Amino acid sequence: MDFLNAITLLGNFVIVPGAAYGCQLALGALGVTLIYAILRFSNFAHGETMAIGTMSCILFTWLLQSWGVSFGPLPTALLALPVGIAATIALLLATDRLVYRFHRKKKSTPVIFLIASLGVMFFYNGIVRFIIGPDDRIFTDGERFLLSAAEFRAATGLQQVMVIKMTQAITVVVTVICVAALFWFLNRTRTGKSMRAFSDNRDLALLSGINPDRVVIVAWILAAALATIAGTLYGLDKSFKPFTYLQLLLPIFASAIVGGIGSPVGAIAGGFIIAFSEVFLTFAYKQFIGYLVPEAWAPEGLVQFLSTEYKFAISFAILVIVLLVRPTGIFRGQSV
């Protein structure tokens, strides 16, 4: 019975939150990797794009709530998603037109694009603080748990409980849908294939009559949708605080690069690798070991590899190791 308790404990504090966090990182990293594949630069504004997308979603959620609209057991924010995505698409396309198109015409080097994206990042950053402020916002409504502690205990009779929050379940389901739709688009549609062709061999794509402007526009649309969805899911699961979205940039880039930047499959794998490394290494195993060994052997300390404040060090360390050992990442993306 104790073994089951140990597994349940791990499931509750590591597996379920790790899976949800991994999904959020994967969606974020997909946006970064798509922009890298098509526009050939690391878009540092992606974290703030997520913040802006989430903010648009929150604002529209409030409007819906003021109208008395709700989505039953699901959070109202899901209904607001399409509007949030549309707003973010408009913003990214305007940014592309005002900032990046100039540099494409000038054939600027990738590092110039990267610096420009840093400027865009600060600009978005300002917009978010200007409109919604720097404070924590909780916009989750609807049912709180898919599997509550009481239900779990009634079903299994275990001392240790495992709960699944509604937001975690939604995160996984929405991610699966988004990833399936994205892969269908990239592998089955003409436009999707032309984007892969453009990323693979730009000169030959131009020779084949693929319109580069269109490819770039579609890339921004996809990035905007992915960023808004990733940001909203993260905000629903935790809370919306603009500063954390800036901090998410590191694990997101680590995910994209670990998986192989430019490779969508890599971005997803990377997201889960980073997420699970973070939760596994910052989890305190005291209780887990307590379940497995006789009472006398139970550890006195927390048995935690790293305290949670250092979780960013984990992404950073993995990033450095991958860049040293295998710079193209697990799925052989473009080298950075």
Place this chain on the structure above:
Amino acid sequence: MAFLIGENMTGGYGGADILNDCTIGVEKGEIAVVVGPNGAGKSTAMKAIFGMLNLRQGRVVMDGEDITALAPQARVHKGMGFVPQTSNVFTSMSVEENLEMGAFIRDDDISGTMEQVFELFPILKEKRRQPAGELSGGQRQQVAVGRALMTRPKVLMLDEPTAGVSPIVMDELFDRIIEIARTGIAILMVEQNARHALEIADKGYVLVQGSNRYTDTGQALLADPEVRRAFLGG
């Protein structure tokens, strides 16, 4: 006047002129081969006809229409197919997808054209689901030629199609190129293997320092003792 002709072309990549009053033309259903020593401007002449460099003088005329000012993409729409010498396939995409991308500018049904390409290069049909990057050098060249054929071009331009492939594969490729020409497509080809290429050429151009040195049928050039001594190694 020839179906496609680059007349009195003079120009380069910005610095000194690489082409000096160079003229190259090809008729429908014919194979024209451009040969010459390294640095003679063979590939440059081909790129000039395709619009990849600006001409200071001269013009490019296709089917009676002056296309000198058109960008390469626009020339593809006019019926030119171009196979670059290197990175001429989408390595991460399957053979079939490569062909689909070749036909990107077409809105009609492409399955017929794809069947024709598969008939021409049966090995591609077998490997249609395999990424082009995993194929051998000769098979890749077949994908590259197939991709260019997907637009149903009137002119097919090949930049050293046999570079880096084995002699057997080279013979095979030349046979296929003759077959393509028989369907009425004009073929303009730059070749390093001068002797071999001239054997299948209806028309041969020997370029030296960006100018026409000899122009004749392939057989006549092969028979010309001066050309043989200077360019074909005796």
